[in-house]
Amino acid sequence: MQYILKKAGEKLDSEYIVSMEGIKKTFGSVQAVKNGEFNLKKGEIHSLIGENGAGKSTMMKLLYGMYPFDAGTVTIEGKKYESITPKTAIEAGIGMVHQEFMLVKELTVLENIILGFEPTKGLTIDFATARKTVQKYIDQYNMDIQLDKKIAQISVGEAQRVEIIKILTRGANIIILDEPTAVLTPQEARRLFEILNNLKADGKSIVFISHKLNEIMEISDRVSVMRQGTYMGTVNKVDTNENELARMMIGRDVFLNIEKKKSSVGDAVLQVEDLWTSGEKEISKIRGLSFDVRAGEIVGVAGIDGNGQSELIEAITGLRKVEKGKVILDGKDITNLSVKKIREAGLTHIPEDRNTRGLNRQFSIGDNLIEVTLDKEPFSKNGFLKKDAVKKFAEELIEKFDIRPAKAELPTSYLSGGNAQKVVVAREVTLGGKLLVASQPTRGVDIGAIESIRSILQDVKEKGLGVLLVSAELEEIMSLSDRIIVMHNGKITGRLNAEEANEEELGMLMMSGKEGGEA
C-alpha cells in the first residue's frame, strides 16, 4: 500500500496546519499506534478511516493531548510540539467532539457551553455576554440550538451541535469529530454535514473519524487510512472509490452487500400480540405492538435508538416483564416465562450490549461459549463441569468462527469488539433453536467482522430459523431484511417489504412522518 503514500500530499510541508509523523503509542503490552502519520490542510475536511482498533481514534486523542505519545513529532501551525496536553491543544486551536458527549445533563445548553471558560462580572457569571457570544456562532453556522434547555431534554443531534459550538467558542480552528454519525439518523447526519461544510467554507479544518465509507465519500476532501496501528496512505476523494478504501482498510476485498437469498418462508415462529411493557422511566414504553416473524425470513426493526426497541427485545426474551399481551414462540406461549424456559423453547439472542449482557468479560472464551448450555451434557455431568469437553467445544467454535486470539482460556476482556461479538454470535447460532433475536449485531465491530456476522445471519435464515433483527444502521436493515418494521415512540409506524423500502422513507417513518422532528 505504500505506493499511495504521499500521492495527494506532494506539496510543501508548510501548507499543512497539522502534521504528525512517526507517531508511536503503546498501552501496556498493546501497540495501538505503530507508525502513525497524518497531515491536515487548512480548510479541508479530512477523513481518518480504519477498522476498530486500527488506531485512528488514538491518533486523534494523541493530537488532542489526552495521552502522551511515545515517539514521533507533531507540528501544529508550524510549531513543533514535544508533548501535548489538552490545555496546549486547546490553546493551539484544536477542539474535539468525542464519541461520548462530555456534557453535564442537568445543566442548560448555555451553561454547558461556557463551563470552565465562564465570562465573569465581578463574582458572578456574565450570562448576558456569554449568550451574545454563543448566539453569534449559532447564527453564523445556522445551528438551531435552544440555549435554555437542559441537556437531558435535547436530542442527540442537538447535543452534538452543542459540542461543536462549545469548541468553537473556545477558539478552535481545527475540529476533530470522533465517529460523529454513529448516533444520528440519516436526516440528522445530513444536517451535520451541512454544518461541517459551513465550517469548512469559513476556513476551519476538520478531521472526520469514521468507518462508514458512504459518508466518507460524501463529506471528505481527502482520506487517510490506518490499518493495525499503521498509516496506510492518503488519497484525494475524487481519485478513489468505496471499494478501494475498503481494500486499504482491510487489505483485501470485502462484500458487505450480500446478495439477499430468498429462502422458503414457513409458519410464524414468533407471534407478538398487543404487547405492552414498561421502560426504565416510562410506565408504558411499548404500547400495543403486534407482529410476527416466520421461519426462514429476517424481519428488521428500524428506528432511532431509544424508541422502545430495547424494551421490545427484552420483553420477548424474558428479561423484562410483559404487562399486557402475548408472546408466542413456535406455538408455545412464552409470555413472562423465565429466561431459561424461553431459551429451552428455542429462542436464541444476540443482545445489543455485548459487554454487560452478552458476555462475562472476566470469564474465558470457553466459559462464555458454554454459559447457556452449562447444565447439559457434555459440559457438565451430575453438576460437575467437564473442562475437557468445554475446551474441545470452545476450540471447535473458535476455529469455525475465526475468533482471535484462538485461546479458549483467555478472558473475553482481552478481545477486540469484533472478536468479542463473534463469541456471542458463535454461542447463540450454535444453539440452533427456532428464532434468533439479533439486536445491533454489528455495532462497534470492524468491517471484517460485520461481513462475517451478516453472512452468518443469512445462513441462520436459510437453515429455516426466523430472525428478528434490530439495528440502528439503516443500511444493515435494508441489506438483510425481508420485511421491515419501523418503530417510533413505542409504536409501529410502518411495515414495509424490503424491496419497496428506501432510506428516505424509512428515515421519515423513524421520526413518525415529521421531517426534522425531535429525535
Add this chain to the structure above:
Amino acid sequence: MSEKTKAALNILLSMLLALGAGAIVVALQGESPVEAYAALIRGAFNGKLKLGTTLAGVTPLLLTSLAFIVAAKAGAFHCGIEGCVFLGGIVAAYIGINWTFLPGPLQLIACFMGAMLVASLWSMIPGVLRIYFNVSEVCCTILMNSVALYITNYLVSGVMSAGTSLPQSADVDPHVRLTQFMKPSSANTGLFIAIIVTVFIMTLVYRTAFGFKLRQIGTNPANAEFAGTDPKKMFISAMMLAGSIGGIAGAIEVLGVHGFFLNNFASGLGTNGMLAALICKNNMFVAPLISFFIAVLKSGAMGMQQATSVPKSLVDTITAVFIIFACMNLIGDIKKNRDLKEGRT
C-alpha cells in the same frame, strides 16, 4: 510478570512492610524489634501448647475467611459471618447437650447439620432483603451480628445457662466432643473438618455448574440473567452457603475448643476472617495462608507481651497495616490496568 506472580509479590511485599511498620513501633518504645518478633515466633510455635494454640486459632479463621469469600464470589459483602458463628455455636451446643437420644456419631452430625441450617437461614435474611427490598447487605449483616450475639447471650444467661456465675451453657455430651490431639492445647480434629470443608468449597466453586453460576452472578449478573441463570436465587444461595460455613466454624469452636457455649466466644472471629479475605482479594487458595499468618500473630502476641514490654495489641496494628498495603497494589498494576483500559476504548 504474570498476574499471579504480581499478586503473590504484592502480598509478600505488604507483609514485609507491615512487619516493618510494626518494627518501627516496637523500636519507638525502646525495645528491640528483633527480640520482639523472636518472642512472637516463639510464642506461636515453641512447644506443644503454643503450636496447638496456633492451630486451634487457624481453624475458625480458615472457615470464616472462606465464608466471606464464597459470598464475595457472588458479589456480596457479607459482614455477618460472625453472627453465623455465634448461632452455629449455640445450635451445636443445644443439640450436643439435649439430643442424647441419638447415638454418638449421629448426634455429632446433627450438631453440625443444625448449626449449618440455622446459620444459613440467618444469612438468608440479608440475602432476601437485598434482592427483594434493595437493603444493603453490608449494613444489614453488621447489625445482625449484634442481634445474633444478644440472642446467644440471652439463651446462655437464661434457658441454656449452666447455672454458673459466667454466662455459659452446660457441657455438651462427651460423645460429641471433637478430639483434642495436642493437649494441653485446644487444637482439635475440627482443624481437619475445616480443611475438608475448604477443599470441598474450592471444588464446588471452581469445578461445578453451581460454582460457575455463583461466579457468573458475582462478575456479571446481567449476563447471568441473559444466559438463563437466576441471579436472585443464586445470590441468596451464596449467602446461605456462606452462612452455613460460618455455622460450621461455630460448631467446631463449641464442640472442639470449649466443650460448652461460652458467651461472646466468637467475637473477632468473623472480622479476622474477613480481613484475611480482603488481604488476598478474595482468593480462596491464598486465604488459608493469610489465615495462618494472622493466627500466628494472634497466638504469638501473648508470648511477645510476656517476654518484652510490647503490648499484644501491636499485632492488630500489623494486621491493619498489612491490609492497607495489600489493598494498595504496590506492584503498580493499577496504573497499567488503567492505561490498558483507556487504550481499548
